[in-house]
């Protein structure tokens with residue numbers, strides 16, 4: 001097909017995308033010619049109360065072309081919401097789109113009533129109430145509509161939500177203009193600049209829906225942008241908001257200070273940083289040794305051609321920089337698996353379902369009316385997760401700790417995680433403990449096409 005054949009053979013290549021590539025039908029811009037932008041702050045309408053209008057907009061992503069998108073407040077990425085730990089934030093989402101939507105705060109310790117259950121998608125204005133009783137962290141919000149999360153996020157419905165707290169404020173980390181959220185996504189474009197996304201039924205092998213990959217890498221909605229930087233340390237809040245693409249970022253040492261759920265206890269420096277769909281890495285990068293004019297290119301070691309490039313930094317001036325990365329960033333309780341009350345298995349794999357095939361969890365497609373597990377709040381469980389192919393597994397409500405991984409823990413398994421990348425025939429053990437909120441929550445693959453094709457499970461928490 002014109003969209004390029006999908007292939008699960010390709011899925012098993014070392015580059016490792018369980019996905020299909022969609023090629024743009026427009027001449028791609030020269031990399032590193034567009035300036036990076038940072039999403040605007042969300043609009044406050046009262047203390048700790050934001051309003052976001054979900055509306056159609058036309059934005060310029062590729063220079064000189066107009067791209068119709070679904071937006072939060074007219075921009076892609078959407079505006080950045082900020083919360084203080086423990087201060088309840090309300091976000092009123094006004095709905096002006098032609099499709100039903102529901103918002104999920106990814107990484108939020110959020111009651112079920114505001115967690116954005118997929119079947120709650122509606123064409124309606126809604127208040128989401130976020131207690132944000134959780135450590136400082138880089139969260140993000142995105143659409144979670146049943147069966148349509150992938151196309152709706154692809155078309156623009158994603159933004160940052162940052163939680164700050166006093167503990168983090170007391171650290172000498174880079175801040176202000178040197179604390180920058182970076183949302184990495186891949187997209188493909190039609191001749192007229194509109195986003196190209198395969199229609200349902202395209203690109204299926206049997207009835208499996210592969211993940212969709214674009215050939216243009218966007219950072220904060222700009223193709224292969226250039227970010228002008230001072231010769232200083234920067235904190236980058238990296239988010240992979242791509243539907244299905246994994247990246248291996250290279251180009252400079254990344255000193256990781258935080259993972260999905262907040263600060264690490266101690267920084268860890270990575271020469272290359274793998275980042276799966278849904279994951280965040282808070283890193284500090286240091287340009288202080290570079291002269292004005294120097295350039296640093298961040299590449300994607302899993303990409304080829306246009307998808308092997310991500311963004312470029314250009315050093316503009318020497319400055320005084322008082323920031324530092326302390327040897328100890330925080331302390332948190334590490335769950336002791338010896339005290340776990342139960343072990344639970346979750347298998348993420350393709351399988352037969354009815355007359356066709358689907359992406360399944362424990363052999364079953366998602367049923368929003370069924371609880372696949374019932375879990376008492378406060379009890380520690382060990383979850384054994386296994387996969388057939390690449391599946392980034394996301395757990396709602398509370399962060400998890402990676403206890404073990406087939407072949408040994410990886411350098412990015414540290415910290416409090418809510419999205420854990422698994423490769424083909426992989427196996428991890430997670431320490432999982434839910435707290436505070438009673439209701440139905442989700443566990444799913446964050447390759448959004450897999451999620452939409454039923455690779456999701458629900459668990460009920462109870463007191």
Ligand code: C2O
Nearest residue numbers: 104106278394442
């Ligand atoms: Cu980022 Cu249930 O999703």
Ligand code: CU
Nearest residue numbers: 391445447450
């Ligand atoms: Cu998957």
